Amino acid sequence: xxxxxxxxxxxxxxxxxxxxxxxxxxxxxxxxxxxxxxxxxxxxxxxxxxxxxxxxxxxxxxxxxxxxxxxxxxxxxxxxxxxxxxxxxxxxxxxxxxxxxxxxxxxxxxxxxxxxxxxxxxxxxxxxxxxxxxxxxxxxxxxxxxxxxxxxxxxxxxxxxxxxxxxxxxxxxxxxxxxxxxxxxxxxxxxxxxxxxxxxxxxxxxxxxxxxxxxxxxxxxxxxxxxxxxxxxxxxxxxxxxxxxxxxxxxxxxxxxxxxxxxxxxxxxxxxxxxxxxxxxxxxxxxxxxxxxxxxxxxxxxxxxxxxxxxxxxxxxxxxxxxxxxxxxxxxxxxxxxxxxxxxxxxxxxxxxxxxxxxxxxxxxxxxxxxxxxxxxxxxxxxxxxxxxxxxxxxxxxxxxxxxxxxxxxxxxxxxxxxxxxxxxxxxx
Numbered sequence: 001x002x003x004x005x006x007x008x009x010x011x012x013x014x015x016x017x018x019x020x021x022x023x024x025x026x027x028x029x030x031x032x033x034x035x036x037x038x039x040x041x042x043x044x045x046x047x048x049x050x051x052x053x054x055x056x057x058x059x060x061x062x063x064x065x066x067x068x069x070x071x072x073x074x075x076x077x078x079x080x081x082x083x084x085x086x087x088x089x090x091x092x093x094x095x096x097x098x099x100x101x102x103x104x105x106x107x108x109x110x111x112x113x114x115x116x117x118x119x120x121x122x123x124x125x126x127x128x129x130x131x132x133x134x135x136x137x138x139x140x141x142x143x144x145x146x147x148x149x150x151x152x153x154x155x156x157x158x159x160x161x162x163x164x165x166x167x168x169x170x171x172x173x174x175x176x177x178x179x180x181x182x183x184x185x186x187x188x189x190x191x192x193x194x195x196x197x198x199x200x201x202x203x204x205x206x207x208x209x210x211x212x213x214x215x216x217x218x219x220x221x222x223x224x225x226x227x228x229x230x231x232x233x234x235x236x237x238x239x240x241x242x243x244x245x246x247x248x249x250x251x252x253x254x255x256x257x258x259x260x261x262x263x264x265x266x267x268x269x270x271x272x273x274x275x276x277x278x279x280x281x282x283x284x285x286x287x288x289x290x291x292x293x294x295x296x297x298x299x300x301x302x303x304x305x306x307x308x309x310x311x312x313x314x315x316x317x318x319x320x321x322x323x324x325x326x327x328x329x330x331x332x333x334x335x336x337x338x339x340x341x342x343x344x345x346x347x348x349x350x351x352x353x354x355x356x357x358x359x360x361x362x363x364x365x366x367x368x369x370x371x372x373x374x375x376x377x378x379x380x381x382x383x384x385x386x387x388x389x390x391x392x393x394x395x396x397x398x399x400x401x402x403x404x405x406x407x408x409x410x411x412x413x414x415x416x417x418x419x420x421x422x423x424x425x426x427x428x429x
Contacts, residue, residue, distance in 0.1 A: 169291055169400075169429075171211040177287035181206040186225070191277045194270070198252040198278060199229040201236070202286070203245035211289035213247040213426065214282060215239060216275070216308070218254075218301030222261030225253035228301070237296050237320075238419015246427075248286060250278065254300070264304035266327045271304060272311055279313070291315060294426045298414040299349060302340075303327040306357045309336040315429055318422050320415045321346055323353030324360055335365045335401040339425045341378075341418065343410030351407065358405050365401040367394035378406050378421040386410055400429065 184202045188195050203212065217236040219228045228251040233241025236249045243249070252274065257263030264271050282288055295314045297305040302322020309317040310324065312334030320341045338361040342354035362369075371392035379389035389408035397403055404425070406415070415421075 171292070172290040173211040174283035174286070174288040174290050176283055176285045177211060178208050179285060179287070180208065182285060189274075189277055189281060191270070191274050196253070196255075196274045196277075197225065198250055199225045201229065201240065201249040201251075203248070205245050208287050211287050211292075213243070213292045213294065214250070214288045215243070215247050215294045215296065215426065216250045216252060216278075216305075216314075218252060218264060218295070218297030218304040219262070220297075220299035220301050221254075221257060221263040223254075223301075224262060225251040234419070237298070237414065237422060238417070239296070239422055240419075242419040242423040248282070248288065250282075252278065254304075257300075263300045264307070264327045266304070266307055269328075271327065272307065272313070272330075275308060275313060292426075292429060294318070296320070296422055297322065299412065300326070302349075302354075306360075309338065309361065312336065316426055318418075318425060319354070319357065320418070321349050321354065321412055322357060323349055324357035325353060329357070329360060333364060335398055336361055337401050337403075337425075337429060338365070339402075339404040339406075339422075341406045341408070341415035343412060344407050345410070346412045348412035355405075358403065362394055362397075362403050365394075365397045365403055367403050368396035370395040371405075374404055374406075378415070378418065379408065382408065382417065386416065 181202045182200065184200055186197060186199050188197045190196075206212075215236065217228045217239065219225060228237070229235050229249075230240065235241075236243075236251065239247065239249060254262040254264050254271070257265045266272060279293070283290060293314050294316050295305040295308040296318040297303075298320040299322060302319035303324070304322075304327045305314075305317045305319040306322055306324045307327040307329060308314050309319075310329035310332065312330075312332055314336060316337035316339070318339045318341075321343060322340075338358065340354060340358050342349075342351045344351060346354075371394050374391035374393050377389075377391040379387075379391050382389050386408045389406065391404060391406040394403040394405070408415075
């Protein structure tokens with residue numbers, strides 16, 4: 001079971017329509033594991049192209065082109081194909097390890113810890129600061145269709161018509177099909193002049209002709225990409241093991257939020273722009289099923305998953321203990337399949353915020369307010385200390401766009417033993 005630490009930073013208090021950050025509060029979590037040392041590959045020069053610039057580093061790789069920009073990746077042992085225009089990046093590969101983490105303390109009932117970055121995979125205790133706020137800032141695209149590849153995506157732009165497919169639809173192979181797989185490692189990418197990082201996990205038996213499911217897993221506040229990626233089958237919220245080499249997994253890394261750790265504030269839509277750049281790159285260099293892009297995350301990562309869904313950039317999302325205010329929620333009508341989890345006495349992100357975010361997708365997906373108990377249910381077999389637990393399915397939703405909501409007896413934590421449930425939920429589409 002992947003376990004995640006209590007977020008350690010600041011308080012967000014709601015005053016009217018503003019989110020206010022007040023430093024000094026903290027949560028606690030039991031210790032997780034973290035790597036040590038490490039370096040990422042660097043280097044590369046940027047070219048220019050009318051469609052924008054994308055920079056990434058890594059060993060191996062392939063080249064692909066797209067409208068408005070060609071992305072070139074070079075590295076040891078890799079092949080290179082060039083196209084017209086665009087930006088290029090180079091990288092020497094490099095070993096990936098994790099940072100040393102920082103101080104982590106444990107406790108129940110809200111024992112505060114100060115300073116340091118969170119280590120990996122700890123079960124949060126109770127207490128901590130209230131993480132609510134108002135006013136979404138997420139930029140992004142409108143409803144509909146497949147996105148163009150190559151170059152960076154202009155902010156505020158909209159995509160064409162067509163949208164995502166319903167349940168059982170045929171795959172939509174990306175332009176990167178047929179190319180050699182990049183290595184599973186940490187990469188960097190240029191997003192509007194800012195270097196962003198992510199960890200990529202590619203199936204060990206990668207078939208360049210097979211369009212793969214693509215899943216983004218977002219870390220909580222004070223966490224990191226490595227915390228989510230982990231080192232075994234419990235990584236990526238349990239999806240590393242349950243996906244069984246059938247998915248490409250991505251753990252993006254956030255930016256400092258309020259001076260108190262990495263998160264997904266999405267200021268001026270910068271985290272949605274990060275997602276756009278990753279999608280452009282992945283679809284042009286790997287064989288991705290563009291109709292089966294999914295998002296999951298805990299706490300601030302759950303908020304980012306909600307923002308991704310609001311922007312219409314995923315076929316389905318699975319937020320855990322998140323709301324739709326801090327990372328924002330772009331207004332739109334694009335339906336997105338939804339499965340949410342929230343502890344009934346969450347002291348960090350109040351469950352009312354999770355319910356409000358859920359209701360965005362109840363409305364978008366055309367569901368009624370009527371619910372029936374889920375069967376089978378994620379609650380089935382859950383440990384007694386998490387009971388009572390209820391999962392319900394909303395009725396009358398558009399075909400292929402269900403809404404499932406689970407509440408269980410817990411404070412602020414990632415949904416336990418959820419990897420199998422998440423994988424079954426995503427792969428029904």
